[in-house]
Amino acid sequence: MNYSELAAPYIRAIAPYQPGKPIAELERELGISGIVKLASNENPLGTSPLAVAAMNAAISDIARYPDGSCFELKNALSERYQIESTCIVLGNGSNDLLELAARAFLAPGDKVVYADHAFAVYALATQAAGATGISVPATKEFGHDLSAMLQAAVQHKVKMVFIANPNNPTGTFLGATELLGFLRAVPPQVLVVLDEAYNEYLPQNLRYDSVSWLRDFPNLIISRTFSKAYGLAGLRVGYALAGELVVDMLNRVRQPFNVNSVAQAAAVAALQDEAFVRRTCELNQAGMEQVTQGLTRLGLKYIPSFGNFVCCHIANSAQSGENGAGQMYRRLLELGVIVRPIANYDMPDYLRVSIGLESENEKFLSALAQALGETA
Numbered sequence: 001m002n003y004s005e006l007a008a009p010y011i012r013a014i015a016p017y018q019p020g021k022p023i024a025e026l027e028r029e030l031g032i033s034g035i036v037k038l039a040s041n042e043n044p045l046g047t048s049p050l051a052v053a054a055m056n057a058a059i060s061d062i063a064r065y066p067d068g069s070c071f072e073l074k075n076a077l078s079e080r081y082q083i084e085s086t087c088i089v090l091g092n093g094s095n096d097l098l099e100l101a102a103r104a105f106l107a108p109g110d111k112v113v114y115a116d117h118a119f120a121v122y123a124l125a126t127q128a129a130g131a132t133g134i135s136v137p138a139t140k141e142f143g144h145d146l147s148a149m150l151q152a153a154v155q156h157k158v159k160m161v162f163i164a165n166p167n168n169p170t171g172t173f174l175g176a177t178e179l180l181g182f183l184r185a186v187p188p189q190v191l192v193v194l195d196e197a198y199n200e201y202l203p204q205n206l207r208y209d210s211v212s213w214l215r216d217f218p219n220l221i222i223s224r225t226f227s228k229a230y231g232l233a234g235l236r237v238g239y240a241l242a243g244e245l246v247v248d249m250l251n252r253v254r255q256p257f258n259v260n261s262v263a264q265a266a267a268v269a270a271l272q273d274e275a276f277v278r279r280t281c282e283l284n285q286a287g288m289e290q291v292t293q294g295l296t297r298l299g300l301k302y303i304p305s306f307g308n309f310v311c312c313h314i315a316n317s318a319q320s321g322e323n324g325a326g327q328m329y330r331r332l333l334e335l336g337v338i339v340r341p342i343a344n345y346d347m348p349d350y351l352r353v354s355i356g357l358e359s360e361n362e363k364f365l366s367a368l369a370q371a372l373g374e375t376a
């Protein structure tokens with residue numbers, strides 16, 4: 001019996017998500033230490049000390065089930081964003097919310113619009129629900145083409161659009177005017193999932209108040225996370241903000257205890273530590289300059305990024321028929337630096353590197369210089 005045939009064809013067609021290589025795995029493989037991981041857009045400062053203290057305190061009560069309604073965390077978010085608690089859903093990472101949105105609203109036959117080179121989970125969540133994805137070409141230097149996406153979204157059977165702003169892995173950004181224009185034009189029966197995983201990294205002059213848009217657009221679902229700027233990636237907490245009716249549907253498919261009690265406590269504390277988020281953004285801005293200037297010195301092109309990571313172009317080397325970025329990825333691993341190959345994003349000539357501490361960025365740049373010298 002071929003048990004995979006018991007799964008629906010659309011499940012069998014899924015290519016699983018490829019995460020960044022864990023440090024411990026490379027340590028085991030190479031028997032080296034001092035590895036620098038710049039592969040998963042994690043916070044190089046770690047976690048807010050307030051969140052660490054809250055986690056330690058929460059452990060004493062770990063025999064109890066968590067609060068399935070996340071009362072305190074919802075209250076904290078409600079106060080922060082001036083939105084009713086009934087418009088908030090918590091998730092096991094924002095990945096959970098992307099999937100809840102797909103599971104609650106999509107069925108086989110439905111269509112979903114997203115962009116080429118957009119975050120991989122949109123296609124995965126779409127496929128797992130048996131719906132059909134429409135990937136729209138990114139004409140603007142790898143960024144979402146909203147007018148092309150709008151044209152796709154008005155087609156028969158389209159029920160959902162995923163927009164990542166900034167997008168991962170490209171780091172591209174859409175301004176508020178463009179986004180609002182899209183929301184005004186898209187039919188009201190099409191749900192728009194606006195994934196703002198890197199929102200906290202945006203500079204003041206590019207910030208926009210998407211939460212206030214929820215009043216005018218009951219088809220809007222905003223997703224955010226504690227994994228990136230808040231430094232809680234390992235704990236898994238994210239949230240969605242949407243109209244009450246949409247939230248009600250997400251809650252129907254949500255596991256009753258999808259956010260653990262330690263995560264809830266940590267997220268409440270992390271939200272209060274605004275200074276930590278500010279330091280994180282400052283470090284990221286300085287690190288982004290360090291890395292992009294370093295890339296330019298090495299003669300490498302990169303895609304200007306609004307997140308805590310950047311994609312650099314690696315040309316194919318003359319001697320080898322092999323893909324240059326794939327080769328460079330493996331050479332950097334040998335030198336103790338983990339970055340992210342993104343051939344699975346249809347970007348085989350790019351590597352995505354997360355912005356780390358100054359010393360980590362330096363180690364990446366010197367390993368890159370060494371590897372380039374070897375292939376030149």
Ligand SMILES: *Cc1c(COP(=O)(O)O)cnc(C)c1O
Binds near residue numbers: 226
């Ligand atoms: C990292 C990321 C997420 C989800 O991260 P979680 O850890 O599940 O919250 C969502 N969207 C984008 C674009 C991301 O880069």
